[in-house]
Amino acid sequence: MATGKWNPLQELQLMQEQMNRLFDLSRQRSLGEPAESSSWHPAVDIYEDEAEVVVKMEVPEIDQKDIDVTLEEGTLVISGCRELERKEKQQNYHRIERSYGSFRRSFSLPATIDQERISARCDKGVLKVVLPKKSSDHPRQIEVEVK
Template identity: 60%
Template sequence: MAIVNPDPMLELKLMQEKMDRLFDPNRAGGYGEPLESGVWQPAVDIYEDDREVVVKMELPEVEQKDIDLHIEGNTLIIQGERKLEREEKKQNYHRIERCYGTFRRSFVLSASVDQEKVRATCNQGVLKVVLLKKNRGEARQIDIEAD
């Protein structure tokens, strides 16, 4: 095993970032989104086209049984837990930088989303939620009848 001399300035910067997240939960959410309950927030991509809205969330090492996905009112809620599994006899940790514990993310759905037509898959640590848009129907001419 190689011995690594720690960089004290890097260690100080990492500690400062952790303290910022701990004491200023609004900064931890990123992009003006407040940190909800939980220890960490998985990264999310949200995009849409004419037919659907897609939410992709990175959930490495989170088991499918530990993910709760539901809609309350007009809000999509994704919550769960990434567990740190230690076997003290086999592993001696020198550093733990990845976040573990519970997470909760919520996103307000637009009125165009059909809440009854939602699909979710989890593949290679990425949760993909597809929310189909309501069929607005095509424009049609309405005939006016004479009295």
């Protein structure tokens, strides 16, 4: 089990995001019809080590060309769209529980991120955005000369 400093504001933000997903989901589920025009929020994991911050987002059945990863004034913005596939013959769905439509997630970046070296790739339905940290931002000891 990982231990870390408890941050009540972070937990409140996580709870707010979960509540937003539940409310969005309840609006989409009227009589089993998907609300394709409503937005949804793909699940995200964010973790870091000494060298980088990594954002992983679940984006199953979304073509890589339909995902936009941009940097806007120090904010990482990931957006895209998952369309409900419809064939000429109307399929007889009994239940539609997965979310469809557009999504947009944004995350403020710390000043320690090297914005020129950010990379993103999609593999097996998971988008991975790697945010390398600046090497010069590591604290260094400065000796004080005695005269």
